[in-house]
Amino acid sequence: MVLEKGVDQKATIFPPGWKFIANEKDAQKFLSDLVDSPTDLFRVRSSLSASDLNKLMSRCYSIDPKKSGVDVNSVLAPFLSNRQKDLLKTFPPYFIIVPKELYESLGKATKGSNTGALATYNDVHPDLIGLMLGFKSNVVFLREDYFQEFRFNPNTMRTLLSHESLHYISEASRPGGVEVPHFINEGITEYLALLGSLRSGESIVKNSGIYPIETMTAYVLSKVAGEDELTKAYFSGDFSRIRATVDRLGGFGSWETLTAPIDYKNTNDTKERRALLRSLLAKKSDFTTLAEAASILGK
Numbered sequence: 001m002v003l004e005k006g007v008d009q010k011a012t013i014f015p016p017g018w019k020f021i022a023n024e025k026d027a028q029k030f031l032s033d034l035v036d037s038p039t040d041l042f043r044v045r046s047s048l049s050a051s052d053l054n055k056l057m058s059r060c061y062s063i064d065p066k067k068s069g070v071d072v073n074s075v076l077a078p079f080l081s082n083r084q085k086d087l088l089k090t091f092p093p094y095f096i097i098v099p100k101e102l103y104e105s106l107g108k109a110t111k112g113s114n115t116g117a118l119a120t121y122n123d124v125h126p127d128l129i130g131l132m133l134g135f136k137s138n139v140v141f142l143r144e145d146y147f148q149e150f151r152f153n154p155n156t157m158r159t160l161l162s163h164e165s166l167h168y169i170s171e172a173s174r175p176g177g178v179e180v181p182h183f184i185n186e187g188i189t190e191y192l193a194l195l196g197s198l199r200s201g202e203s204i205v206k207n208s209g210i211y212p213i214e215t216m217t218a219y220v221l222s223k224v225a226g227e228d229e230l231t232k233a234y235f236s237g238d239f240s241r242i243r244a245t246v247d248r249l250g251g252f253g254s255w256e257t258l259t260a261p262i263d264y265k266n267t268n269d270t271k272e273r274r275a276l277l278r279s280l281l282a283k284k285s286d287f288t289t290l291a292e293a294a295s296i297l298g299k
């Protein structure tokens with residue numbers, strides 16, 4: 001994956017007003033500031049007393065993935081420019097283990113909150129703290145009870161930590177204010193985390209089970225538009241070329257269909273998406289076969 005060389009990427013890698021955290025101590029402080037910040041005080045404390053919060057805060061700690069044998073940087077290396085690699089070295093993501101109760105409270109203060117998720121990149125809500133302080137962070141929260149379950153499973157750890165690190169590095173790479181549809185963002189994030197794990201020598205890579213249709217969609221987009229194009233769009237937030245390709249191959253409106261929020265309970269939604277994905281793959285006969293498509297997308 002190659003971002004244009006020769007242009008000053010610093011401006012896009014470090015959007016003005018963004019704050020990255022330089023050490024674990026500051027990451028811990030960031031967390032306590034988040035809890036104590038006036039805007040979120042109301043939200044976070046709506047369900048917790050101050051003394052409960054203090055107790056929960058004292059149970060937070062950060063982990064070093066390398067100590068668990070997970071090298072996130074080498075998983076992500078195939079997709080990153082040199083500047084992005086430098087950013088990961090200078091401002092690595094901080095993985096903070098957060099007790100369930102605090103995780104759920106913080107979820108309310110972060111964007112796209114999904115308190116059932118194993119982990120969440122702390123994408124600070126632009127309408128709340130983001131507006132007040134104008135920054136995002138390199139902090140990832142991991143839910144303590146889930147973490148205790150998967151901490152001894154290197155495959156899950158590798159995919160999960162790579163997934164969250166990709167959220168951080170892609171947010172840091174996109175120009176300020178650029179939003180990528182949630183469905184597409186999660187799918188490509190998971191797809192690249194899996195692909196990177198395979199390329200870093202993992203023989204067994206299992207989808208962690210999150211975002212299955214999203215991940216399939218990302219796979220098909222990489223076949224249809226090319227992996228470089230997909231990665232470039234992911235890091236820049238500019239999907240116009242891929243959108244044009246998808247609409248040309250699948251018919252006008254296909255991109256809208258593929259990127260709309262999915263209703264998992266509606267089996268027709270899932271069926272329609274699978275059919276569209278299959279037809280897109282079939283039109284790229286130089287890339288793949290229908291048998292391959294069927295094996296990947298299911299019957």
Ligand SMILES: [Zn+2]
Nearest residue numbers: 163167186189
């Ligand atoms: Zn995610």
